[in-house]
Amino acid sequence: MKSIDIIVDGQIYSATKGSLLIDLLIKNDLKVPYFCYHEALGADGNCRMCMVEIEGQKRPQIACDTLIKDNMIVKTKGEMIDGVHRDVLELELVNHPVDCPVCDQAGECKLQDFYMDYGLYDSKIDVAEKVKHEKHIDLGSSVMLDQERCVLCARCTRFTSNITKTHELGIIGRGDHARVSTMPGKKLDNPYAMNVVDLCPVGALTSKDFRFAQRVWFLTSTPSICQGCAKGCNIYVDHNKLKYKDEKIYRFRPRRNDEVNGHFICDEGRLSYKSLQEERQEFMEIDGREATLGEVLGRYDTLLKSSENIVILADANLYIEELEKIISYADSIGAKLYTPMESYVDEEFGDDWLRSSMRASNAKGVEMLSIADKIPDEKISLLIDFNHPDAKSIEAEHTISMRTHSDSGKSDIVLPLASYLQSSGKIINEDGIEQFSDRVLECSEPVATVSEWISILSRADIGGEV
Amino acid sequence: MGKNIKVVPRHGREFKDRLYLPAIYNGMKITFKHLIDNVADSNAVDTLEYPEEQPTDITERYRGLHRLTHRDDDTMACVACFMCATACPSNCIFIEATERNDGKDEKMPSRFAIDTLECVFCGYCVEACPCDAIRMDTGIFSLIGNSREDFVLERDQLLKHKGVFGEENSRARK
Numbered sequence: 001m002k003s004i005d006i007i008v009d010g011q012i013y014s015a016t017k018g019s020l021l022i023d024l025l026i027k028n029d030l031k032v033p034y035f036c037y038h039e040a041l042g043a044d045g046n047c048r049m050c051m052v053e054i055e056g057q058k059r060p061q062i063a064c065d066t067l068i069k070d071n072m073i074v075k076t077k078g079e080m081i082d083g084v085h086r087d088v089l090e091l092e093l094v095n096h097p098v099d100c101p102v103c104d105q106a107g108e109c110k111l112q113d114f115y116m117d118y119g120l121y122d123s124k125i126d127v128a129e130k131v132k133h134e135k136h137i138d139l140g141s142s143v144m145l146d147q148e149r150c151v152l153c154a155r156c157t158r159f160t161s162n163i164t165k166t167h168e169l170g171i172i173g174r175g176d177h178a179r180v181s182t183m184p185g186k187k188l189d190n191p192y193a194m195n196v197v198d199l200c201p202v203g204a205l206t207s208k209d210f211r212f213a214q215r216v217w218f219l220t221s222t223p224s225i226c227q228g229c230a231k232g233c234n235i236y237v238d239h240n241k242l243k244y245k246d247e248k249i250y251r252f253r254p255r256r257n258d259e260v261n262g263h264f265i266c267d268e269g270r271l272s273y274k275s276l277q278e279e280r281q282e283f284m285e286i287d288g289r290e291a292t293l294g295e296v297l298g299r300y301d302t303l304l305k306s307s308e309n310i311v312i313l314a315d316a317n318l319y320i321e322e323l324e325k326i327i328s329y330a331d332s333i334g335a336k337l338y339t340p341m342e343s344y345v346d347e348e349f350g351d352d353w354l355r356s357s358m359r360a361s362n363a364k365g366v367e368m369l370s371i372a373d374k375i376p377d378e379k380i381s382l383l384i385d386f387n388h389p390d391a392k393s394i395e396a397e398h399t400i401s402m403r404t405h406s407d408s409g410k411s412d413i414v415l416p417l418a419s420y421l422q423s424s425g426k427i428i429n430e431d432g433i434e435q436f437s438d439r440v441l442e443c444s445e446p447v448a449t450v451s452e453w454i455s456i457l458s459r460a461d462i463g464g465e466v
Numbered sequence: 467m468g469k470n471i472k473v474v475p476r477h478g479r480e481f482k483d484r485l486y487l488p489a490i491y492n493g494m495k496i497t498f499k500h501l502i503d504n505v506a507d508s509n510a511v512d513t514l515e516y517p518e519e520q521p522t523d524i525t526e527r528y529r530g531l532h533r534l535t536h537r538d539d540d541t542m543a544c545v546a547c548f549m550c551a552t553a554c555p556s557n558c559i560f561i562e563a564t565e566r567n568d569g570k571d572e573k574m575p576s577r578f579a580i581d582t583l584e585c586v587f588c589g590y591c592v593e594a595c596p597c598d599a600i601r602m603d604t605g606i607f608s609l610i611g612n613s614r615e616d617f618v619l620e621r622d623q624l625l626k627h628k629g630v631f632g633e634e635n636s637r638a639r640k
Contacts (some may be wrong), residue, residue, distance in 0.1 A: 101547030101596050102573040136572055212563035212573055215548045243557055 006072040015068045022050055022063040025076065032076055033085055033114045035092070035201045036153035037064035040263040041162065047092070047153050049114070051084045052076050060084050085118040093123070095131045095176060097148045105203030107216040111151065131176045140187030141267060142194055142208040147179040150204035156180060156196040163264075166190040180204065191355065194271075195264045198253060209271060210251045214240060223255055225427060225437040227317050227361035227420050228269040231354050232429030233261035237273070237421060237440045247441050249273045249421070259433055266355050276419050281406040284446055285414035293446065293456070296413055300457060303398050303412060307382035310335035311396070314371065315387040316344055316360030319425020319437070322450040323362070323369055326386060329454045335384065339371045343389050356430050361420075364428035386450060387417055402453055416447040423449040524605045526631045529589045531606035532580055532619070533627035535599050535636040541568065542625060543636035544599035546575040550591035558584035559591060571639075578621040582609055598638035605630040 002017045008030060015024045020043060025032045035047035043064040051060040055073035060081060063074075075081060093111065100106045133147035157169045157180065168188045172181050182188060188196075197207045219238040226233045234255040241247040252273050254265040283290045286299055304310075312335045314326050330337040341363065350357025360366070375394065383396035391401055392409035401409065402417040421440040428434050443449065448456065482488055504511050514521060524530070535543045546563035564576035591600050604627045611617050628634070 099572075101549070102545050102571060106547075212546070212565070215552070217552065218548075243560070 008074045018067050021066040035151050041158045048088050053081050089114055089119045092151045103203040104206045110201035133179050144206045144208050146204050149202050151202050155199040164190045164192050191266050194267045214250050222440045224440050225435050226269040228272045229356040230358035230363050230430035231356045233265045279405050281403040281416040310382045311380045312337045313385045313388035314339050316363050316366045320365045321425040325451045325454050338375045339366045340390050362427040418443045418447055418449040529587050529602040530604045532602055533604050534624040537639050543597050543639040545571050546573050549594040553590040553594035556584045556586050579618050581618045583617045598636040603629045603631050
């Protein structure tokens with residue numbers, strides 16, 4: 001492809017000949033309003049918002065369907081083009097119910113943003129005169145549809161027809177009566193359905209799971225990596241700390257990474273934030289009773305001294321840095337380290353897109369550090385478990401478990417472990433791509449990360465004060 | 467200098483002002499007038515025997531305790547949009563939203579509480595409300611409780627407060 005120079009708003013940009021003009025505008029953060037265009041779905045040219053002025057053309061053109069040519073001179077602002085934007089926006093808003101106070105999209109809504117940027121006209125139509133459609137329809141797969149708020153950009157229908165190829169959504173009716181709908185009696189039903197919520201530029205498709213939970217402007221977005229499977233999709237974690245309450249995660253959203261997940265994530269990964277916050281192990285326990293750190297360290301020392309064959313189990317979802325810490329910890333106490341991989345395999349979950357049948361996010365990392373897979377059949381006197389799902393079913397005289405979630409498994413000592421969002425490190429996904437995930441939430445005492453527990457326990461090991 | 471700026475001459479520079487004595491004389495004249503009046507007739511004293519006697523000069527603009535308004539059919543006007551909580555400078559409005567199923571609206575608060583101990587009675591919540599659902603026209607200026615929790619006014623209590631200036635229902639949500 002030939003690289004050429006074009007002029008946009010008096011500035012020279014180099015672009016690939018024959019590529020879409022809107023891609024250049026988006027890439028260079030040049031303000032251009034659009035509803036229907038999406039980098040993953042391509043141009044549709046139905047919303048007419050992305051009009052630009054091109055020298056030599058009689059009328060304004062849509063940037064999303066204009067190919068870059070030699071000697072192109074483009075204007076994205078100016079009195080004429082601003083007027084075009086305002087008029088197109090006014091048309092989009094003709095039948096919009098303007099119910100922003102009850103709409104979950106408020107705050108991240110393209111209609112609101114563009115109205116503030118280009119609109120600011122007085123409405124000529126009374127709310128009572130607007131065409132009425134159905135509101136709050138449960139589409140299935142935790143997606144709510146409000147037909148009145150829709151701008152008919154067809155992003156959602158193109159997602160189901162071009163990307164998931166499940167064809168649940170379509171636009172029916174003509175003119176004022178056009179609306180998004182499923183076939184009668186049919187539901188939106190595919191493992192990636194909730195992506196239409198992110199795709200929808202307005203409040204027509206909203207998440208039933210996030211419905212009314214928070215206003216978006218209260219949320220803080222932190223980039224992270226989903227650990228639902230070995231794919232390692234990039235996500236934003238939206239969290240907020242309410243007054244007098246603990247910090248809470250309200251939703252996961254996909255974060256664009258063309259190498260890994262593109263623009264999307266699966267629904268199971270998206271909703272996995274819930275299990276991260278429920279039934280957490282919050283206390284230190286000895287023999288099923290809550291205990292203090294002093295008691296735990298005392299018991300740990302006796303167990304360690306009286307045990308001969310010590311086995312350590314490490315979860316394959318832990319970060320590389322944490323696994324390395326565990327390896328050197330195992331060396332220091334003369335223990336053998338294993339990570340059985342069999343229980344992580346879930347053939348039903350996997351597909352050929354973003355869902356991997358290997359449910360351990362750092363399986364490749366475990367492989368790279370050559371941690372042994374199978375536990376040999378011999379008597380174990382002390383089992384030290386770092387959150388491995390198999391720990392319950394392994395026979396051992398004594399057990400020390402570090403758990404993120406409380407479970408019924410019997411253990412001499414239970415220590416509360418930080419979840420992956422409360423720790424940071426690198427993971428290697430199934431395609432060998434190494435990704436860094438930063439700490440999103442703080443741990444509240446006595447929950448601690450793997451590294452912290454190892455340093456607490458090791459100090460006790462040499463008889464130091466904690 | 468901009469054309470909207472008006473220069474006002476500074477007062478108090480004249481000889482009469484700088485003597486101070488005429489000003490002191492005027493001040494003392496008023497003080498002694500009140501002293502003589504009050505000694506002569508104790509009923510003319512400009513104080514209230516609170517709480518037996520209640521103030522009568524609370525105006526419409528007075529910011530009293532909050533209330534949540536109703537629609538014409540006596541249901542709640544609030545749609546839990548969080549505008550008041552967003553505007554609140556002391557973060558003392560606690561809202562939890564839920565689905566509303568009576569066909570009036572989609573959303574309503576399942577909890578709407580104001581911590582009046584933290585509230586600074588600035589009235590921003592009233593101004594921010596797009597539904598005219600929260601007002602401070604109750605004329606209530608005192609709140610009594612035995613514990614801190616008593617001062618956190620919950621939704622149903624706020625709905626019970628009445629407006630005292632004739633306008634009972636929300637004007638934005640009918």
